[in-house]
Amino acid sequence: MRRNALWLTCAVAAAMVLPATPAAAIDQVNTQKLRQAVTVSGILGHERVFQRIANQNDGTRASGTSGYKASVDYVRRTLAQAGYDVRLQKFDFNFFQELAPAQLSELSPTPTDYQTETFEYSGNGDVSGALVATTDIQVPPGAEPSSSTSGCEPGDFPAAGSEPAVALIQRGTCTFEQKAANAAAAGYDAAIIFNEGQPGRTDLPGGTLGNPQSIPVVGLSYADGAALYEQLAAGAVTVRVATSTASEVRPTWNVIADSRGGDPNKVVVVGAHLDSVLEGPGINDNGSGSATILETAVQINKLGLKPQQKLRFAFWGAEEAGLLGSTHYVDSLSDQQLSTIMANLNFDMLGSPNYVRFVYDGDGSSGTAGPQPGSGQIEQIFTNYFAGQGLASAPTDFDGRSDYGPFIEAGIPAGGLFSGAEGIKTAQEAAIYGGTAGEPYDACYHQACDSIQAPNNNLSDQALAELGDAAAHAIWTLGKTSTGFYADGSRMAASQAVSLDQFDYRGGQLVR
Missing domain, CATH: 3.40.630.10 (Zn peptidases)
Known part of the structure; x- marks a missing residue:
């Protein structure tokens, strides 16, 4: 101010x-x-x-x-x-609480622990599965912020299959909420959203998903996300994503006294x-x-x-x-x-x-x-x-x-x-x-x-x-x-x- x-x-x-x-x-x-x-x-x-x-x-x-x-x-x-004269005005709202820090690890081919953060309204869960990139990730990044449209359309996600799968999504163009919802709708069990890569968009991209989501969603820096994406070009990558959250609709109240x-x-x-x-x-x-x-x-x-x-x-x-x-x-x-x-x-x-x-x-x-x-x-x-x-x-x-x-x-x-x-x-x-x-x-x-x-x-x-x-x-x-x-x-x-x-x-x- x-x-x-x-x-x-x-x-x-x-x-x-x-x-x-x-x-x-x-x-x-x-x-x-x-x-x-x-x-x-x-x-x-x-x-x-x-x-x-x-x-x-x-x-x-x-x-x-x-x-x-x-x-x-x-x-x-x-x-x-x-x-x-006192009355309580009840209403429902989207409650979120992170109960423990998120964890993100590459299990194979190169075991690695990554610095990560839980997105607000992330679902709760512990998922180990194949990492699958959306079809429109930009590495190196585009010239302008929000050049990437990764995860903004349902068609950006390859078929997830019957085994656990984790979507790798790049920041840009649409909201984090839209990207996470599209991943869940496509059958993915968790999602990683990494930063876009332009100046000011390189660190962990933590933020809000707007509404409670059904799957764990975590953030990753551009450098770490790009490294995982490049590994995928050489072969399969397996990762673990774990979040501990309470993300649900809960009641609350205004107190009003005349x-x-x-x-x-x-x-x-x-x-x-x-x-x-x-x-x-x-x-x-x-x-x-x-x-x-x-x-x-x-x-x-x-x-x-x-x-x-x-x-x-x-x-x-x-x-x-x-x-x-x-x-x-x-x-x-x-x-x-x-x-x-x-x-x-x-x-x-x-x-x-x-x-x-x-x-x-x-x-x-x-x-x-x-x-x-x-x-x-x-x-x-x-x-x-x-x-x-x-x-x-x-x-x-x-x-x-x-x-x-x-x-x-x-x-x-x-x-x-x-x-x-x-x-x-x-x-x-x-x-x-x-x-x-x-x-x-x-x-x-x-x-x-x-x-x-x-x-x-x-x-x-x-x-x-x-x-x-x-x-x-x-x-x-x-x-x-x-x-x-x-x-x-x-x-x-x-x-x-x-x-x-x-x-x-x-x-x-x-x-x-």
Whole structure:
């Protein structure tokens, strides 16, 4: 993601003039009471439950696992006890897990072990058999990438025969999924897909097969694949392909909780994905976002606050498999139901140890087009809040990597916060936000160490405090506003810009 700081240093942030941004169409709302109630201690209480769930379920809370189902049950129970109308939205998805590394060996005429990788959604199996090349492999490779059409047509595969056989396929032209499906349809028991050979296409070509496949499918570098192909010209070659996978359709769930008050024709969807990756418990990605909106929901009802808009807190499943939960939710809505959604707020990773206060760029100020009318006003809620606290923030692009994506595609204004993932903190960012330049925002991103299990703690309490307060402020501002967005998207005139050395920002309001 591209990142640009809004202020050069924290020290001068409070003295800077706010940039011209979309008109302040959102009412000024006093959010102090809620922000004081949503504490780091409360957020961490939910995080400790997520960690305990992971510990009891093979170290993960990924969709399709018992750890995710336990997370769903905890969130559902907590929201119901807090007084929300809660429902579970079930859907099926393609689950995949590699249980052990793949193995690929030449058995004859020259016994050799090869470096290989399992393709995502590969079938499970251990196959020893004759290697058979498709009819259109290019060795040496063609001049351009995707010159090879190997395996793209059913007729590319010679008859497999009655004995076990392994197809040798070259990357190029069509998808890995199409090549693997054609191999299985032609009667092959396993498939090897080797890289195409042009610059940038020489290493292991690992990737996804899109959907669960019935046969083992592994990758091979161009050099190794070409060597096997040339051996076939001299005589028969026998190989062994072994994969250990779980690749199947499994159920998972979104948790959706509606406030009992608020206008049902003006709904603010507040979302965070609840699933982790298989590799770890997902305490920052995205336990931090889930715990923050869960605690905010609990405190709204505990304080007896009454929203003017209906607040819908959504905990998405299978985000890590491709935004599947939020996509399923949006796709399940009729045009009339979509028309009632006023905005989407998305909170994905709010506690990165080497954090930056990133705000999704709704007005296009970082050089990309704003996603939808209204998104700029959402961005302004966050940037004005941070500025009022004397805190810098920086825009981050809507790059499609999180659950705002399906809402933007449906024409719904969106915004939210992000504290950084695998990207590297710049020297300028370190000067503004602290932390360590040249290091990832979250060094444990998508790893087992994304945990609060001793001795590791992959959360910044300071990030949770600052971004948690901003999240609560935006949620309640949108939940309470009576004005909504200005349809014309007009921009604040320069004369309307305010200098923060003239104003104090208290209780969610600019006060002279």
